[in-house]
Amino acid sequence: MQIVINSYGSYIRKQSECFVIGVKDKKQEIPARKVQSIMVTTSAMISTDAILLAHEHNVDIIFLNQYGKPFSRVWYSRFGSTTYIRRKQLEFSGNWKGLDLAKGWILQKLDNQTGFLEKLKKTRKNKAEKITSYVASMSRSRDKLASLEGENIDDVRGQVFAFEAICGKIYFEVLNFIMPEQYRFSGRSRNPAKDEFNAFLNYGYGILYSKMERACILSGLDPFIGFLHTDNYGKRSFVFDVIELFRIHVDEIVVRLFSKRMVKQGMCRAIQNGLMLDKEGKELLISEFNKEMESTMRYRGRNIRKANIMEYECHRLANGFIGRDKDVSMGDVRHY
Template structure:
């Protein structure tokens, strides 16, 4: 359990939440683990099987505290709230901002490009010239070009097409050298360039699976604060597409997904036997491979990192929910700008 900003996140399965006077009390196996006054809470987010007493639900509704229920892997299930929650005003602000989203898009793209560059720089620090076969010079050159893109963004690059162009240019540069970061001993596990539907090699199969998991988390995060996950800023609206969830995941996927994929492959937790090739050339994870990735994903989300804006440590799994809160606060006018999450 962890309280960040004005939200209590309950991630312990089997925890019980109850009302005691004007306080929320969280218990695990009958022992009190947390006590938070209602006046200090804006929302409660519960992951997995968590018991919530009827008295607490009524108190949360009466005090304007939203109660968000997610399943074990973070998929949105329900939100319980009282009659006055302000979500209509928040969504109106979101829709209005989507008509002129340059500032938000610039922040999202800066976060993504900076984190892509950090992934490459971390590889250079960890492996350097490697065994002489690794083109460290090519990776360094891409890092320099990404730094120039960041300079353009920081200088106030405007225009949605230009911002999307900068994001696309950075992605092309990043994935042009991503294959050099894969150090699996299996010759079948190679990165042949980004491919999506279907993924055409094992590396893309892992990336696509992790991106799907991250999209679910970002969609749940958007819904947990009352945002409309279908209306984004960087991604264009399209029926059935969670554009805002895709926006939120952009700055997070280099660290949460790409780094995890590299770790699983380079540490030989995933081998060639964990993939299968379907008719048409698509490559997918086997059932055992998916279990390996899911286990590592849950472990990864428990790791804590210092949040640069909060200046407080938070589990990586809660970062999408924090960023959704920051976005909602910016849309409400409480923050001058949306603060990206930079990985260091």
């Protein structure tokens, strides 16, 4: 299970082999063996004994900023698995194999997005014709990306980003088109969001980033050695690359919240130059995210919890780097 701390002034301490979570006069004991991660989204106190207990049970402690983006985590002091995996990952980062791999992840993301739009179209008959037109436009750009070739790896990398941006613009135009009138938005906006939809989407992606980084670390992959995104100092480039396969989880959740009018006034609050989720908005999104992660989907012939698929895919990729698995691809996370 995941513990979420989102009440101002909360504390986490240890009692025997349990985490004690409290705020004001309320407290709850949770056995450490049942906890996978602790997510802290507000000002809180945590004892060193609780941190040690988390260490002993391999519990990840993640701290999120006001936009839902992880800014720090308390983690076991060494990577999982062997350094040989990270050496091979570094080799891939500077050659065509790595770029082709990352391009495949982008293509899979676009396939997931167009599949999602086709699903939305089925329940919106009055908007179906226009959605079909949008999907066709996305598919044309997607096909151009699939056939993209070149001699200079940096030039091709730039073109991949360009086609991805074109498709992304169309995709969010469709999502805006199907939104209830009061929640329409003008494209993507980040940190801060300019509207409620992007505020929920940004926070959801932030939660997903923390899950993706954890999967990388557990499988022995280096979150900072990317194939498509640049490896600037302090940037988790590989996480930004591979998360593309899983963004659709958050897209589905956020669209569902707005389509079913579960988002209420007061779940976002104004900040300088934009909006951010308030406590009620965070509670709603985190609750729906956790439900989504507990649901299953078809994955390589089996029904698997969505929460586990990121780790399975990262382990499979790591094994491919070192030759234990001949298939080094990572594009079999099909949602539609």
